[in-house]
Amino acid sequence: MNSTIELLLSHRSVRRFKPEPVTDEALDVMIRSAQMASSSSNMQAYSIIRVSDPEKRSRIRLVTGQQYYVEQAPLFLVFCADLMRLETACRMQGAPLRAEGIEPFLVASVDAALAAQNAAVAAEALGLGICYIGSIRNDPEEVTRVLELPPLVYPVFGMCIGHPDQEPAGRPRLPIEAVLHTDRYDASLYEEQLERYDAVMRDYYRERTGGKKDTSWSEEMAAKHAAPQRTGLKPYLRDRGFDV
Amino acid sequence: MNSTIELLLSHRSVRRFKPEPVTDEALDVMIRSAQMASSSSNMQAYSIIRVSDPEKRSRIRLVTGQQYYVEQAPLFLVFCADLMRLETACRMQGAPLRAEGIEPFLVASVDAALAAQNAAVAAEALGLGICYIGSIRNDPEEVTRVLELPPLVYPVFGMCIGHPDQEPAGRPRLPIEAVLHTDRYDASLYEEQLERYDAVMRDYYRERTGGKKDTSWSEEMAAKHAAPQRTGLKPYLRDRGFDV
Numbered sequence: 001m002n003s004t005i006e007l008l009l010s011h012r013s014v015r016r017f018k019p020e021p022v023t024d025e026a027l028d029v030m031i032r033s034a035q036m037a038s039s040s041s042n043m044q045a046y047s048i049i050r051v052s053d054p055e056k057r058s059r060i061r062l063v064t065g066q067q068y069y070v071e072q073a074p075l076f077l078v079f080c081a082d083l084m085r086l087e088t089a090c091r092m093q094g095a096p097l098r099a100e101g102i103e104p105f106l107v108a109s110v111d112a113a114l115a116a117q118n119a120a121v122a123a124e125a126l127g128l129g130i131c132y133i134g135s136i137r138n139d140p141e142e143v144t145r146v147l148e149l150p151p152l153v154y155p156v157f158g159m160c161i162g163h164p165d166q167e168p169a170g171r172p173r174l175p176i177e178a179v180l181h182t183d184r185y186d187a188s189l190y191e192e193q194l195e196r197y198d199a200v201m202r203d204y205y206r207e208r209t210g211g212k213k214d215t216s217w218s219e220e221m222a223a224k225h226a227a228p229q230r231t232g233l234k235p236y237l238r239d240r241g242f243d244v
Numbered sequence: 245m246n247s248t249i250e251l252l253l254s255h256r257s258v259r260r261f262k263p264e265p266v267t268d269e270a271l272d273v274m275i276r277s278a279q280m281a282s283s284s285s286n287m288q289a290y291s292i293i294r295v296s297d298p299e300k301r302s303r304i305r306l307v308t309g310q311q312y313y314v315e316q317a318p319l320f321l322v323f324c325a326d327l328m329r330l331e332t333a334c335r336m337q338g339a340p341l342r343a344e345g346i347e348p349f350l351v352a353s354v355d356a357a358l359a360a361q362n363a364a365v366a367a368e369a370l371g372l373g374i375c376y377i378g379s380i381r382n383d384p385e386e387v388t389r390v391l392e393l394p395p396l397v398y399p400v401f402g403m404c405i406g407h408p409d410q411e412p413a414g415r416p417r418l419p420i421e422a423v424l425h426t427d428r429y430d431a432s433l434y435e436e437q438l439e440r441y442d443a444v445m446r447d448y449y450r451e452r453t454g455g456k457k458d459t460s461w462s463e464e465m466a467a468k469h470a471a472p473q474r475t476g477l478k479p480y481l482r483d484r485g486f487d488v
Contacts, residue, residue: 004248004365005370009276031423034423035417036414037255038376044417044418048424048425049425049427050427053427056427085422085438089438089466090465090466092438092462093463094466095469099469099472101472101478102488103474106400107473109350109357113357116358117281117282117357117361117362118252121248122252125246125248126246126249147425148429149429153429171286173279173288174279176272176275176279179275179279180292182294182296183295183391184293185392187329187394217286217333218334221287221334222333222336222338222339223339224285225334225339228343228345229342229347229351231345233346233350234346244488
C-alpha cells in the first residue's frame with residue numbers, strides 16, 4: 001500500500017517521549033506542511049505558538065491537570081484561531097473587520113484544525129509521535145495570559161511532539177457504517193452499531209489496563225457528558241471579541 | 245525528501261475533474277484514514293455523507309452559487325459535526341447528553357475538520373484532487389433538508405474529489421514568521437510581513453488571470469470582510485440544538 005496511506009492508518013497518540021529534541025528543520029517542515037492545508041477563502045486565520053520557556057510549559061500543564069507530557073514533550077505547540085491578523089489586514093486597507101456572527105469564529109477554528117492535522121501528519125512522516133491537548137481549554141484565560149494572546153485570538157488546542165518512547169496499541173474506531181452515510185443521514189442502525197463498538201472497546205480497555213478498566217464506549221460517553229463541559233468557554237470567547 | 249511531506253507541500257485545490265469515477269476502494273481508504281485522525285476524548289463527533297443523487301447534488305450546488313464542480317465532481321462528500329450519535333450513546337446508558345455551552349459545538353466541528361483533512365491527504369496520496377466547499381454554509385437549512393439531517397448535526401463543509409483535469413499553480417502562503425510565534429504572540433512585524441505577502445499575492449493574481457486581477461491579499465480580505473458573513477448560521481445552529 002501507499003506509504004502515506006499506511007502512515008495515516010497507523011496513527012496512535014503518543015504521550016511518552018525520548019529526551020532527544022525535535023530539530024528546527026523538523027519544526028520547519030511541520031509548520032510549512034500546516035500552512036499548505038486548505039484555508040477558507042485563503043484567510044489563514046490561525047497562528048501557531050511554540051512554547052519553549054519551561055515556566056510557561058509548567059503553567060499550561062497546570063491548566064491541563066495531570067497531563068505531564070505537556071511539560072515533558074520536546075516540542076509543544078499551541079494552535080490558535082486568529083482573526084487578529086485578518087483585522088490587521090483590513091485596517092491596512094482602512095476597512096474595519098466585520099466579525100459579527102459565528103461564521104468568523106468557525107472559520108478560524110476550522111483553519112486551525114486543518115493546519116494542525118497537516119502538522120501532525122508531517123510529524124509522523126518524520127518518525128515523530130504527537131498528541132493533541134484539548135484540555136488547554138479548561139482555563140483559556142490562563143493560556144491567554146501565559147502566551148500574551150491579543151483579542152480575536154484564542155487557543156483551540158495544544159500538541160505534544162517528540163520521538164516516541166512507547167508503542168501504544170491503536171484505538172479502535174466506530175464501525176465505518178456508523179460514520180459514512182449515502183445521500184441522507186441514516187441513524188436507523190445506530191443502536192446496533194454502537195453496541196458492536198461497545199463490545200470492541202470493552203475488550204480494548206480491558207486489555208490496555210490489565211482488566212482494571214471494564215467499561216464501554218457508550219458508558220464512557222455517558223459519564224463524560226452527564227455534566228456540561230467547559231461552560232466558561234463561551235463567556236471567555238465573547239470577552240475576547242468573538243461573537244459566539 | 246519523504247514522499248508524505250512532498251505530498252503535503254504540493255497541495256493545490258482542484259476544481260476541474262476528469263469524468264473517471266472514484267472507486268469504492270478509494271472512498272473506503274479515504275474514510276478509514278479520516279477515522280484514524282485524532283478525536284477529542286474519542287467522541288468521534290462527526291459524520292460524512294456521500295452525495296450521489298444528481299438532484300441532491302444540484303440542490304447543494306445552488307446553495308454554493310456558481311461552484312459547478314459540486315455537481316461535476318465524481319465524488320462529493322459533506323462533513324457534518326455530529327452530536328446526535330453521541331446523544332444516542334448517552335441515551336443507551338439512560339443518561340441525557342448535556343450539550344450546554346459552546347464546547348460540544350467546537351469539539352464536533354474540530355473533529356469533523358481533523359477527519360476531513362486526513363481524508364484529503366489520503367485522496368491526494370491516491371492521485372486524486374480535492375477542493376473544500378465552505379459555501380454550503382450559505383444556506384445550511386437547505387443542506388439540512390436535502391440530506392435529512394437530524395437535530396444536533398450540521399454541515400461544516402463539503403469536499404469535491406476526483407481525478408484532476410487541471411494543474412493549478414500552488415497559492416503562496418503567508419510568510420512563516422507571520423504564522424509561527426515563540427512563547428508569546430508577537431504582532432509587532434505584521435504590517436511589514438503582510439505588505440510583503442501582498443506583493444507576492446498581487447503577482448500571483450496577475451499571473452493567474454493574465455493581468456486582469458490586480459489586487460493584494462489585504463485588499464481581498466478587506467473587501468470580503470466589509471460586510472458580516474453568513475449571519476444566518478448562528479440562528480440556524482441554535483434551532484438545531486447547538487448552544488452557540
